[in-house]
Amino acid sequence: MSQTLFTNVRILDGSGKKTYPGEVLLQGNRIKAVAGPRSGAIAREGAKVIDGGGATLMPGLTDAHGHLSLMAAPNLTQPGDTPPEEHILGEMHNAKLVLDYGFTSVYSAFSAKPRLDIVIRNEINAGRIPGPRLRACSPILQVTGDFTDARQLHMHHDSVSIFVDGPIEIRRVAREMIREGVDQIKLTISGDEFGTPHARAEMLTMFEDEVQAACEVALSRGKDVCAHTRAAPAIKLALKHGVRVLYHCDFADEEALDMLEAKKDKIFVAPVPSSTWLTATESQDWGFTPEVVERMHLPRKIAISKRTIHEIWKRGIKVLPGGDWGFAWTPLGQNARDYEFFRDLYGIPVADSLKAATMYGAQLMHMGDELGQVKAGYLADLLLIDGDPLADVSILQDIDKILMVMKNGEFHRAPDERRLARRRKTAAAAE
Ligand SMILES: [Zn+2]
Known part of the structure; x- marks a missing residue:
């Protein structure tokens, strides 16, 4: 089954917790692993890597x-x-x-x-x-x-x-x-x-x-x-x-x-x-x-x-x-x-x-045990957001800020690699 790894993202996991930096690995249509700041990086061998440039990864x-x-x-x-x-x-x-x-x-x-x-x-x-x-x-x-x-x-x-x-x-x-x-x-x-x-x-x-x-x-x-x-x-x-x-x-x-x-x-x-x-x-x-x-x-x-x-x-x-x-x-x-x-x-x-x-x-939706959170084993309905919705929730109304929409592990709107590259550059310059 194909694997996709999101690196360099801030995770808003859906549980009400604050966002945290981390990585998320998908296998097929499900989330296989979630790594936070205290867990080590996820092995990326064989996985398609998407560097989110610090964007927020959250449930749909x-x-x-x-x-x-x-x-x-x-x-x-x-x-x-x-x-x-x-x-x-x-x-x-x-x-x-x-x-x-x-x-x-x-x-x-x-x-x-x-x-x-x-x-x-x-x-x-x-x-x-x-x-x-x-x-x-x-x-x-x-x-x-x-x-x-x-x-x-x-x-x-x-x-x-x-x-x-x-x-x-x-x-x-x-x-x-x-x-x-x-x-x-x-x-x-x-x-x-x-x-x-x-x-x-x-x-x-x-x-x-x-x-x-x-x-x-x-x-x-x-x-x-x-x-x-x-x-x-x-x-x-x-x-x-x-x-x-x-x-x-x-x-x-x-x-x-x-x-x-x-x-x-x-x-x-x-x-x-x-x-x-x-x-x-x-x-x-x-x-x-x-x-x-x-x-x-x-x-x-x-x-x-x-x-x-x-x-x-x-x-x-x-x-x-x-x-x-x-x-x-x-x-x-x-x-x-x-x-x-x-x-x-x-x-x-x-x-x-x-x-x-x-x-x-x-x-x-009667799917609480497998949907709605960024959590291992859960279905990959995921968004990548240009910004932090907790700091400014209005960005969720702006389609340009919604960099990616994934449903059931498949891209409905795939992230634009050039946009992510620009994000990474701006983030690097700010450091
Ligand atoms: Zn009504």
């Missing part, structure tokens, strides 16, 4: 709330107008784009049409198209009159949801999605102001027998359930019935916080800051004027989520970055902005966000 990133089927949509109902042919090609391009930016894993939080994620995941896994490791999601299973329901009595309108009411319908659709090949079912248990004006974020929209029905089907078939849970009662129902990934959680009350904490080893929270923060601040061109933003209660939601998400993080619950990249004002590829939002909005240090995006991200 995970987006915990991916929407690869969003194609710069201005809202949640427009994707329903996109024909399936354009849609599948759009998702294919998006899959490559996020991998270009170092996202080697994406946990999807809806597929805008039932089979988009499934087909793209299968093509990626077969090696026919480039893309991240992808956990394929269903469209949103949503009740009539929730926030993506743009239908009118006289006229049908697709969105990103399948509308289901009552446990019998939910069971049927969940089983159908599992038959088609999804890895997880998405539910919206509470409403949202981002969408049609039928259900507010603090309202419980899906009832207990419906949540229970979806969870029973998914869990009995070994699938995950992820859920949009802004309202406190929605969080509680989700936890009671076995939802594994809880999105948003802005309005968690004391009881919901305690319940989250009690299950902290089994669940993940992804607050998805971009969908509130960027809608409030950078989406005027798409009609989100200050008046609209106020009507959507976004300032209130942001203020409350600052407190709640900080508290959730403080209690040791795994809070994962990622989310809602792919709308018109949240362009895919900029996903790494989340680490700044986590720091600035929620008071979560960058080191913790990066640990969440790598080590916890791999756990979210």
Whole structure:
């Protein structure tokens, strides 16, 4: 099996530790050995050597709330107008784009049409198209009159949801999605102001027998359930019935916080800051004027989520970055902005966000024992970064600073030897 040795790199290993100088040897698609400053150099005989010139070698990133089927949509109902042919090609391009930016894993939080994620995941896994490791999601299973329901009595309108009411319908659709090949079912248990004006974020929209029905089907078939849970009662129902990934959680009350904490080893929270923060601040061109933003209660939601998400993080619950990249004002590829939002909005240090995006991200992908860390025996999903993301995390948004993207031991973007040589020269001159 072929061997590659990275020398002269600073290792950010994904465990939350500080970076350290070292070497990393790959054999085939796995990391064979990691050497730090106190261990001796790794034997390099027969290995292809890549001198990183002091760049940072780190695990690939995970987006915990991916929407690869969003194609710069201005809202949640427009994707329903996109024909399936354009849609599948759009998702294919998006899959490559996020991998270009170092996202080697994406946990999807809806597929805008039932089979988009499934087909793209299968093509990626077969090696026919480039893309991240992808956990394929269903469209949103949503009740009539929730926030993506743009239908009118006289006229049908697709969105990103399948509308289901009552446990019998939910069971049927969940089983159908599992038959088609999804890895997880998405539910919206509470409403949202981002969408049609039928259900507010603090309202419980899906009832207990419906949540229970979806969870029973998914869990009995070994699938995950992820859920949009802004309202406190929605969080509680989700936890009671076995939802594994809880999105948003802005309005968690004391009881919901305690319940989250009690299950902290089994669940993940992804607050998805971009969908509130960027809608409030950078989406005027798409009609989100200050008046609209106020009507959507976004300032209130942001203020409350600052407190709640900080508290959730403080209690040791795994809070994962990622989310809602792919709308018109949240362009895919900029996903790494989340680490700044986590720091600035929620008071979560960058080191913790990066640990969440790598080590916890791999756990979210059900691959925690072999992915998400620079560690012997682990799969080689690796990035080489021109700079130290712990010192300036914004460099992860700059494709020019992402010198290499490797997935499963193969280069998606190979390092440019001339650039590495320039790095080595500058480093030598600085000494
Ligand atoms: Zn979303």
